[in-house]
Amino acid sequence: MSNTRDTQESQSSQKSQDSQNSSKPNETAQKKTARKQTAPKRPSPMDVLRQARGQLAELTGMEAESVSSFEQTEEGWALEVEVLELERVPDTMSLMASYQVELDTDGQLTGYRRVRRYERGRSDARRPGGR
Known part of the structure; x- marks a missing residue:
C-alpha cells in the first residue's frame, strides 16, 4: 500500500512541476503582450x-x-x-x-x-x- 501511495505522491509532484514548467513560457508571452500594450503606438x-x-x-x-x-x-x-x-x-x-x-x-x-x-x-x- 505504501508503494501505491509513494507512486501517487510522485505522480502528483511530477504534475505540479510540469504545470509550473509549462506556465513559464506562457508567462513570458504574457509579459511581451503586456509590454506591447503599454508601449505608445505611433499613428499610421x-x-x-x-x-x-x-x-x-x-x-x-x-x-x-x-x-x-x-x-x-x-x-x-x-x-x-x-x-x-x-x-x-x-x-x-x-x-x-x-x-x-x-x-x-x-x-x-x-x-x-x-x-x-x-x-x-x-x-x-x-x-x-x-x-
Whole structure:
C-alpha cells in the first residue's frame, strides 16, 4: 500500500512541476503582450492625414479639400493642405489656399500658416528659371 501511495505522491509532484514548467513560457508571452500594450503606438500616415485635416478644419472653420504634400520630419510631420477659402460661381473662380501644417510625432497639430492663395481655375505662374 505504501508503494501505491509513494507512486501517487510522485505522480502528483511530477504534475505540479510540469504545470509550473509549462506556465513559464506562457508567462513570458504574457509579459511581451503586456509590454506591447503599454508601449505608445505611433499613428499610421493615414491617421496623421485624417487628424491634420480635422484639426485644421476645427481651427480655421474651413474644410480641407486635399493634401498636396506630406512628409515625416525629425519633429513629426509636415503637410501642405489645400483649402476652399471662398466659394464663388462659377466654381473655377473660387478662392483656394495652401496651408503649411506641422504636427508632432503623435499627429497633434503644432502649427499652421497660409503660404499661398489662388483662384481654383488658375495654374501656378511660371517663374523664370523653370521653377
